[in-house]
Amino acid sequence: MKPINVGLLGIGTVGGGTFNVLKRNEEEITRRAGRPIRITTVADKNLEHARKVTGGAVKVTDDAFAVVADPEIDIVVELIGGYGVARELVLKAIENGKHVVTANKALLAVHGNEIFAAAQKKGVMVAFEAAVAGGIPIIKALREGLTANRIQWLAGIINGTTNFILSEMRDKGLPFADVLKEAQALGYAESDPTFDIEGVDAAHKATIMSAIAFGIPMQFDKAHVEGITKLESADITYAEQLGYRIKLLGIARRRDNGVELRVHPTLIPAKRLIANVEGAMNAVLVQGDAVGATLYYGKGAGAEPTASAVIADLVDITRLHTADPEHRVPHLAFQPDQVQDIAVLPIDEVITSYYLRMRVEDKPGVLADITRILADSDISIDAMIQKEPGEGEAQTDIIMLTHQTVEKNANAAIARIEALPVVCGKVTRLRLENLQ
Numbered sequence: 001m002k003p004i005n006v007g008l009l010g011i012g013t014v015g016g017g018t019f020n021v022l023k024r025n026e027e028e029i030t031r032r033a034g035r036p037i038r039i040t041t042v043a044d045k046n047l048e049h050a051r052k053v054t055g056g057a058v059k060v061t062d063d064a065f066a067v068v069a070d071p072e073i074d075i076v077v078e079l080i081g082g083y084g085v086a087r088e089l090v091l092k093a094i095e096n097g098k099h100v101v102t103a104n105k106a107l108l109a110v111h112g113n114e115i116f117a118a119a120q121k122k123g124v125m126v127a128f129e130a131a132v133a134g135g136i137p138i139i140k141a142l143r144e145g146l147t148a149n150r151i152q153w154l155a156g157i158i159n160g161t162t163n164f165i166l167s168e169m170r171d172k173g174l175p176f177a178d179v180l181k182e183a184q185a186l187g188y189a190e191s192d193p194t195f196d197i198e199g200v201d202a203a204h205k206a207t208i209m210s211a212i213a214f215g216i217p218m219q220f221d222k223a224h225v226e227g228i229t230k231l232e233s234a235d236i237t238y239a240e241q242l243g244y245r246i247k248l249l250g251i252a253r254r255r256d257n258g259v260e261l262r263v264h265p266t267l268i269p270a271k272r273l274i275a276n277v278e279g280a281m282n283a284v285l286v287q288g289d290a291v292g293a294t295l296y297y298g299k300g301a302g303a304e305p306t307a308s309a310v311i312a313d314l315v316d317i318t319r320l321h322t323a324d325p326e327h328r329v330p331h332l333a334f335q336p337d338q339v340q341d342i343a344v345l346p347i348d349e350v351i352t353s354y355y356l357r358m359r360v361e362d363k364p365g366v367l368a369d370i371t372r373i374l375a376d377s378d379i380s381i382d383a384m385i386q387k388e389p390g391e392g393e394a395q396t397d398i399i400m401l402t403h404q405t406v407e408k409n410a411n412a413a414i415a416r417i418e419a420l421p422v423v424c425g426k427v428t429r430l431r432l433e434n435l436q
């Protein structure tokens with residue numbers, strides 16, 4: 001059996017994992033793929049490290065462009081990351097007629113439309129299972145397993161670093177900065193960890209999933225992105241008291257007038273399975289009209305879990321590459337000429353429930369003033385806590401959970417509440433999803 005030849009660009013965390021798993025499970029993988037998958041060349045700008053990992057078994061170079069131009073290479077695996085050189089290398093590989101496997105969600109969310117169009121034109125495959133939720137086969141599930149369904153919404157814990165931070169802060173009371181350093185040492189974080197903690201990485205992944213779920217282009221620039229850096233521990237505690245957990249969720253939801261695409265800290269009922277996903281684990285909940293709710297769980301980051309997805313893509317390509325391009329699974333689940341230009345809704349138009357925390361004067365009638373404003377705006381209250389003021393304190397906290405409303409309506413009501421003389425400072429507002 002003639003091996004399929006792979007050029008590996010970047011042998012860091014994921015590249016190293018890919019190299020090792022491919023070697024360890026070589027026989028089993030060959031039995032599945034139908035022919036050996038052989039890494040023939042590794043390109044990494046850190047030559048010494050690349051030589052150490054590969055142990056002299058393959059050709060090592062610091063010139064990734066030479067690899068994408070090498071006529072012997074059938075598949076290029078891009079594990080460098082970022083939008084710069086990675087974009088150039090992927091486009092060059094496609095131009096040279098090579099299939100591409102990438103774990104680079106940033107690249108696909110921002111330049112995916114260009115990359116998939118180029119691949120389509122050239123008749124090559126671009127596979128990216130590792131780009132969303134690492135080892136969980138969520139791309140496969142959305143693209144192939146759920147094709148009978150009109151997918152209504154999906155919501156996922158799709159950033160291991162932030163889920164790890166939230167879990168460790170809640171369980172062990174550890175400070176944010178210390179836990180972030182630990183996540184970096186464990187290889188979960190992006191090279192720029194602000195992408196993790198500010199929600200950008202999760203938004204890249206949600207963007208990719210929204211395209212496959214709804215048959216729309218990548219619209220990362222329209223996604224609403226909020227991270228966990230402004231989250232206060234008081235809200236994590238109050239949420240627990242009300243029976244909720246706070247998770248950084250990536251949400252994509254079909255509405256009559258467009259698609260919601262948003263990442264933000266979200267209260268979810270503690271009794272939901274997904275609320276109990278802890279540490280660096282990921283989980284994605286997908287609601288289809290025929291299948292109902294389905295939940296996908298597993299390791300979303302780290303060397304070997306991510307390598308698992310990279311290699312699954314290599315096997316898929318090995319099996320399919322001799323197939324007529326017309327008969328392959330479409331890159332983005334829908335046939336390329338069937339992608340619909342459905343717009344992502346501005347965040348003001350999103351429909352969700354809210355958690356509101358406000359500091360108020362401990363005076364009669366305060367609660368009545370606040371509930372009147374909410375009633376005027378047609379916002380129902382679902383649950384409430386009013387704290388006793390501390391010893392000698394003239395102020396106290398009120399926490400409310402509301403029913404669903406359009407965000408602009410909630411914002412207008414909150415502005416009126418903040419204008420009340422008995423309300424001190426800003427109202428803390430978090431979104432809440434029941435995920436049903």
Ligand SMILES: NC(=O)c1ccc[n+]([C@@H]2O[C@H](COP(=O)([O-])OP(=O)(O)OC[C@H]3O[C@@H](n4cnc5c(N)ncnc54)[C@H](O)[C@@H]3O)[C@@H](O)[C@H]2O)c1
Nearest residue numbers: 010011012013014044045046079080081103104301302306
């Ligand atoms: N680490 C994870 O758990 C994880 C999970 C899923 C997806 N990803 C994605 O996988 C990709 C790789 O991530 P990683 O964590 O392995 O990163 P990494 O920083 O550990 O590895 C990147 C490697 O690329 C090399 N490199 C950088 N510029 C280069 C260039 N111009 N030419 C050749 N080599 C170059 C670096 O020397 C390094 O060895 C990123 O797109 C990341 O978002 C990572």
Ligand SMILES: N[C@@H](CCO)C(=O)O
Nearest residue numbers: 159160161188190301
């Ligand atoms: N930085 C990412 C890696 C996996 O994509 C995370 O923490 O989930």
Ligand code: NA
Nearest residue numbers: 129132134136
């Ligand atoms: Na995946």
